[in-house]
Amino acid sequence: MKKLYSALMTAFNEDGSINEAGTREMIRYNIDVNKVDGLYVGGSTGENFLLSPEQKKQVFKIAIDEAKSDVDLIAQVGSLDLNESKFLAKFVTDLGYPKISAVTPFYYKYTFEEIKDYYNEILKGVDNKLLIYSIPALTGVGLSIEQFAELFENPKIIGIKYTNADFYLLERVRNKFPDKLILSGFDEMLLPALALNVDGCIGSTYNLNAPRVRAEMDAFDAGDIDKARELQKVSNDAITALIQNDIYPSLKLVFEEMGVHAGFTKAPMAKPTDEMRADAKKIYQDYFK
Numbered sequence: 001m002k003k004l005y006s007a008l009m010t011a012f013n014e015d016g017s018i019n020e021a022g023t024r025e026m027i028r029y030n031i032d033v034n035k036v037d038g039l040y041v042g043g044s045t046g047e048n049f050l051l052s053p054e055q056k057k058q059v060f061k062i063a064i065d066e067a068k069s070d071v072d073l074i075a076q077v078g079s080l081d082l083n084e085s086k087f088l089a090k091f092v093t094d095l096g097y098p099k100i101s102a103v104t105p106f107y108y109k110y111t112f113e114e115i116k117d118y119y120n121e122i123l124k125g126v127d128n129k130l131l132i133y134s135i136p137a138l139t140g141v142g143l144s145i146e147q148f149a150e151l152f153e154n155p156k157i158i159g160i161k162y163t164n165a166d167f168y169l170l171e172r173v174r175n176k177f178p179d180k181l182i183l184s185g186f187d188e189m190l191l192p193a194l195a196l197n198v199d200g201c202i203g204s205t206y207n208l209n210a211p212r213v214r215a216e217m218d219a220f221d222a223g224d225i226d227k228a229r230e231l232q233k234v235s236n237d238a239i240t241a242l243i244q245n246d247i248y249p250s251l252k253l254v255f256e257e258m259g260v261h262a263g264f265t266k267a268p269m270a271k272p273t274d275e276m277r278a279d280a281k282k283i284y285q286d287y288f289k
C-alpha cells in the first residue's frame with residue numbers, strides 16, 4: 001500500500017506568532033477526515049524556513065502532542081545553521097518522532113563533501129532514520145545517483161523525499177535502491193511518480209485533496225489507469241487554481257472555507273486580499289465542497 005502524507009501547514013496569527021489551536025485543527029483534520037498515513041512536519045509547506053528555532057520547537061511539540069502515534073510523523077530539521085539542525089534532530093527524536101528529514105543545505109554553494117558531512121553530522125549520536133529532502137527547484141541543489149549512493153552509505157539514511165520533476169533520475173534511483181523509501185513531492189506529478197513505483201507521496205495540497213488522491217492511488221493499484229488519470233486531471237485543475245491564487249495563503253483560505261482555522265501565512269508571505277478570498281471561495285466550491 002502506497003503511503004499518503006500531508007505536508008503540515010502552520011497556522012499563524014496576524015503578527016506571525018504561531019496559532020496553536022489552528023495548527024491542531026489542521027492536524028486533526030488530516031488524521032480524522034483525510035485519513036492520511038502521516039504528516040511531514042516542518043517542511044516548506046509549514047513555512048519552516050521563516051521560523052525562529054523556538055517556533056520550530058513549538059510546532060514539533062504541537063504536532064506530536066496532537067497526533068500522538070495515530071499516524072507516521074516525519075520531522076524536517078534541515079536548516080541553514082547546522083548546529084540548529086543537529087539540536088532539532090535530537091529534540092524531535094527525544095519527543096518521539098519516528099523519522100526525520102533534512103533539506104539539502106542551501107543558499108551557499110556547497111561541495112558534495114560538505115553536503116555529505118552535513119547529513120552525517122545531523123545523524124551523529126541521533127538514534128533515528130532520515131529521509132533526504134531533495135528539492136532542486138528551491139535549493140538549487142541536485143544530487144546525482146552516485147551521490148545518493150554515497151549518502152546511503154550511512155545506514156540511518158533510509159530514503160528520499162523526492163520533490164523533483166526529473167523522472168529519468170527517479171527511475172534510476174528507484175531501481176538502484178529498491179529497499180529505500182522514496183516519497184514523491186510534486187502533487188501535480190503524482191501519477192507519473194506512481195508509475196515509477198514510488199512508495200507514496202508527501203504534499204501541500206493533500207491537506208485539502210487527500211480523499212481524491214487516495215482514490216487515485218487506489219485506482220492505480222487496481223490497474224484502472226483511466227480513472228487515475230481522470231482524478232489527476234481534476235487535482236491538477238485544483239492545483240493550478242491554487243497556484244494562480246498564491247498557493248500558501250490560498251490553501252489556508254480554502255481550509256477556512258471548510259471550517260478549519262488555518263490562520264495566516266507568515267510575512268514576507270502575502271496577507272490575503274479580497275480578490276484572493278473570493279477566488280479561494282470559488283476554488284473551494286469548484287473542487288472541495
Ligand code: NAY
Nearest residue numbers: 007043044045185186187188203204
Ligand atoms: C514540503 O516540504 O512541504 C513540500 O515539499 C511539500 C511538497 C510541495 N512542494 C513545495 C515546494 O511546496 O506539495 C508540493 C507543492 O506545493 C505542490 O506540488 C504544488 O506545486
